[in-house]
Amino acid sequence: MQILIVYLRLTMNRLMKRSIKDFDYSKDTEQLAKFAKALGHPARIIILKHLSNQSCCFTGDLLEVLPLAQSTVSQHLKELKEAGLIVGEVNPPKVKYCINTINWSVAQKLFSSVFEEDFSKINCC
Numbered sequence: 001m002q003i004l005i006v007y008l009r010l011t012m013n014r015l016m017k018r019s020i021k022d023f024d025y026s027k028d029t030e031q032l033a034k035f036a037k038a039l040g041h042p043a044r045i046i047i048l049k050h051l052s053n054q055s056c057c058f059t060g061d062l063l064e065v066l067p068l069a070q071s072t073v074s075q076h077l078k079e080l081k082e083a084g085l086i087v088g089e090v091n092p093p094k095v096k097y098c099i100n101t102i103n104w105s106v107a108q109k110l111f112s113s114v115f116e117e118d119f120s121k122i123n124c125c
Contacts (some may be wrong), residue, residue, distance in 0.1 A: 015054055058094045
């Protein structure tokens with residue numbers, strides 16, 4: 001039975017592939033997608049705006065700004081940290097968060113490169 005399941009999974013994977021060739025995205029494209037995903041929730045935008053107005057803050061400070069549970073705020077901070085947009089420094093029992101200025105600069109350049117594209121010349125829909 002297990003052999004049949006493995007066979008079916010492999011067959012389905014082959015059938016669902018749209019192309020025979022694997023596609024490698026550029027490092028910049030993957031980085032931009034990672035930043036975009038991290039920015040894909042309004043609470044994370046609010047967190048970044050709050051951090052941009054001060055040198056750093058603690059999770060408790062953000063709980064006063066956002067009407068969300070601490071666990072939810074922590075999850076949003078985790079997403080931003082994994083994307084590299086913020087850094088966290090552990091000062092037991094608290095964690096201090098700041099914007100990662102190096103990666104923020106990279107994100108600005110990558111997003112600018114997309115928004116500088118001139119799509120007005122395209123005649124579509």
